[in-house]
Amino acid sequence: MPDIKDTGDSTHRIAITAVILLCLAPLLVKAPLLLGLLNADPTLLYAGLQQGLQHGPFGGFPPYPTIDPNIAFTSHTLGHRAILDILHGQWPWWNYYEGVGTPLAGEMQSAALFPLTWLLYFENGQLYMHLALQIIAGVSTYVLLRRMGIAQVGSVAAALAFQFNGTFAWLANAVINPIAFLPLTLIGVEIALERVASGRRGGAFWITIGLVAALYAGFPEVAYLDGLLILAWTLVRMMTLPSALRVRFLLRVSLAGVAALLLSAPILVAFFDYLPLGFTGDHLGNGYASAHLPATALIATLIPYIFGGIFQDRALMGFWGAVGGYAGITLMMLALCGIFGQRYRGLRIMLALWVFATVSLSYGLPGASILASIIPGLKLAAFYRYLPPSWEFSLCVLAALALNDVARSALQKRLRYAYGVTLILICAGCVVAHGAGIRPHGRYVLWALIFAALVLVSLAIILFRRNASSSRVALAVSIVLACESAMYFAAPVMSNPSRGMVDLVGVRFLQTNLGMQRFVTLGPLAPNYGSYFGIASINHNDLPIPRLWTDFVARKLDANADPIGFTGSIRVDPAGPSSQESLLKNLPNYLGVGVRYVLAPYYAPLPEETKAIGIKQVAADTNMRIYELSNPRPYFDAPACSLEAATRGELRANCTQRTTLTRLELYMPGWRAFVNGQDTAIRQVDEIFQQIDVPAGTSKVQFVFRPPHIEWAFVAFAIGLLMMLVELGMSATSRRAAMRV
Structure with a gap:
């Protein structure tokens, strides 16, 4: 992790304490899962193999601990399969166990080449993987904000809010994997900006690392949408440099991005080789251009459980099946306050516009749909579900800026105005939902409303107390933000099964x-x-x-x-x-x-x-x-041959004459066959299967799948690695030179 900009023993001690807190916080909230009091194994809920299933403290099922069952169907199962392949000494290019064979790494949601996927080998590995992602997200956000000169109180609170963000809370499949690397990439942008401004070399190493991790993480839609925010951030920050340095900064960031693409070539080639041959559902043509969440459900961005637990209200099944996150009361209030202020003025405006545009687009507010036609590729992704991580992060940065302003200046009045606007938004959201006939009910909703009222009352006491110092106000509001974020996050955790x-x-x-x-x-x-x-x-x-x-x-x-x-x-x-x-x-x-x-x-x-x-x-x-069933067709079949198969990709054939060998594996470009070491052409037979010629006598036959063009991908990877190492070397040299001065 890149070091924090501030120096001094006291600052370092505080920074270490903050990092420890950010590492421990997810462990504490998920302690019931870690201690075995609740069960985090998705197999128990989704595999159809459960016995003696009992719900957790929040009832069930519904509510469920997550919105998307692909936590099990793709992330858990296919990621585990990929790691087993790697441990058996083979690249996870192909999955023999799905359909009649499908690409594995190219499918992407398996995150087959993502380092954290290795955790899926272990029991409860998915829990450990999600905790690691939360910790990376929180620590990276903290480091980013500290590098920007944000005070400790704002940096820690915003980092906690982001590591407990609404997408982490509600989704748990591969959608969440790239989220952690948004702030990590922006650290690289800020370091590169500082280096260019001071006339030093290097600094873009973390841009490459963040982008590479996001691309290998297994969900290209989220990586792309987060990348748009990174691009906007980069362009806004570039404008703070003298005009003579802007091209240099942009070139440095661009080279880091090129290195990232080259390093990601193996997974990108596997994906783009497969994509034209795959059925992609609605990800074609106009795709999701006209799709959005119902605007009547906007109140859930502020009070997430006003509609009950996940899938608890059958009348809102459509909403739960498509939503991708939430904000919360305190975060929204702070973000509204954070829009105003002179420091980082351009960045504040950009983040506010990003939140307004993406939330409007997600909820189908008038005029927002035009963005789906303007921004390349946007309509091909379910943006209403995959944009929330970017606007949640934007809200967290604005909240940090607001806390920084309040801690260093007497700006309680601005915060009170933001509180008032937030109250108006809550009332408006309730009126709109009520007008649409939505009538939340049940104990879950009651507790959600009581908790929301407690948050509002706590904020009112803090903000309208007389003679309170600005630093104490900032600290108190930060505590409310952290507690609210953690409590909302804990609700799905407590919906996991207690036994089964x-x-x-x-x-x-x-x-x-x-x-x-x-x-x-x-x-x-x-x-x-x-x-x-x-x-x-x-x-x-x-x-x-x-x-x-x-x-x-x-x-x-x-x-x-x-x-x-x-x-x-x-x-x-x-x-x-x-x-x-x-x-x-x-x-x-x-x-x-x-x-x-x-x-x-x-x-x-x-x-x-x-x-x-x-x-x-x-x-x-x-x-x-x-x-x-009686007499299923054999996997390998060759007339006039006796066959001895070692695996699905290797066998020995003893044939009395030249004949054909049919293999019940999906025909697809990338398959190669070798008979006694000689490359042999594969034909498509029976619409979907493979067939080759085999000679008389004893033959060793091998079938190997590699994505087409993968050799070039490895060449690109080597070039990207060299570029990254050169950048790292330049950064280290420049840093040592600066320290000597």
């Missing part, structure tokens, strides 16, 4: 008996937990997903399945054919893709008459019944 077990009897059966065949689920063992447990499922719940496969599913397997969620339970038309009916109707096609077992809910067994067509129950546990 994952029943793995069926999973163990499949691990023992499935071999290289596949299974299909009609509900239990949710996708993509086949990837997690190393058992091949033709089901998927992912985006992007190979279009070749989604088209095949629609034509040959289940026309009523959702292209994104071929889960066995999600139906495009609830009145249409069920997944069970589609299975029985298209049984030869399921056998044709290598399906050996069918998983049905224990309470919804297959009908007895299926025995007549070769379907028999062979195992069961508390959640599922496992049925075996």
Whole structure:
């Protein structure tokens, strides 16, 4: 972490104390999970394997501990699979256990090459990963603000608010991974600005590190949207330099960005090679240009639980399914106050405009939708859900500036005005929601309103107390900000289950008996937990997903399945054919893709008459019944050959004549086959599978997948690494020279 600008023993002691506080705060709030009082394993809630599930202190389910179940379906399962591949000495380019094979690293949400993903190897690894992200976010924000000369009280409070921000609280899938690196990148911008202003070299190293981490973190939409804020920040800060130095500063930042792109080439090439071949849902054409959250729910940005817990109010399912974060009362009040002030005037205006524009865009306020057409790529992302981290961060910086102003000047009057405006916003939000017929109710809402009232009363006592010193006012408001942020964050934590077990009897059966065949689920063992447990499922719940496969599913397997969620339970038309009916109707096609077992809910067994067509129950546990199909197509098949497969990518063929070998793995550019070490052409066969020629006699056959152009990506990585090391060396040399002076 870059060092803080201030010097002196006292300052360093305070800084160390602040950093320790920022490291401990997330651990304290999530202590029930760390101590095992509550269970943080997403498998328990989302894998369809639970037994004896009991809710936590805040009831359930709903409320849920997170909005997006992709905490389990993509982040947990696919990230774990990627780490297992790496530990087995192979690049995580391909996932054999989803569909009939899909790209793994190129899918991005697995964050396959992201260093913190290694934590997913361990039990409770996702909890540790999220804690690490919070700590990075908090410490980076603190360092950034201290470098900008913000007082300790404002820097610590704003850093705490950001590490407990609304997106961290409500989302837990790969969406949150890049968030921590927004302030880290801006540290690099500020260091580069200072170096250019003082005529020194280097300083942009942390720009490269922050951007690289954000790109590898597994959610390019958030990385891109945060990048727009970084760009705006950079341009505004550039204007504070003399005109003769602006080009130099911009060049230094740009070179750091180029180095970051080069260093990120392996994951970007894997992603962009895959993207044209993938089904991407609404991320095409006009995409999300006209999508937004309901403006009637704006009050939730100030009082997050005014609509109850996550998914608790069925009338607001659409809101909960699309929202991406919140602010809070104290943060909004401080940000309103922080807009005014002369120091960092341009930055304050930019941050205020950013918040106004992005919140307006997210909630569909009049005129805001034009931004979706103007800003490149914006309409292709669900911006209403992925913009909140950037406006939450902007609010935190404005809040820090406000606390800094109040601590150093008698500006309580300005803070009181901001308090009044915040009250007006709360009242207006309540009136709008009430006018739309929204009637929050229940104990959760009652406690939320009581807590909001306590926050407002506490702020009123602090702000309207006579003869209070400015430093004490700043400290008191900072404490309220930190407490409010932590309490809002704790609500989803307390919605985790208190007890429960994952029943793995069926999973163990499949691990023992499935071999290289596949299974299909009609509900239990949710996708993509086949990837997690190393058992091949033709089901998927992912985006992007190979279009070749989604088209095949629609034509040959289940026309009523959702292209994104071929889960066995999600139906495009609830009145249409069920997944069970589609299975029985298209049984030869399921056998044709290598399906050996069918998983049905224990309470919804297959009908007895299926025995007549070769379907028999062979195992069961508390959640599922496992049925075996007769004569599934083998994974490897070659006429006139005996085959001995070591893995899905390597086998030995002993053939009496020259013949063809068919492999039930998805055909996709990037696959190469080697027969006795010789490169052999792969043909597309049976619409989606692979076929090669094999000679008579004994042959060693290998199949290898690497994203096309990946060799060039590694060359780019080497160049980017060299650029970063040169920049680091220049920074170190310049710093030593400055210290000697």
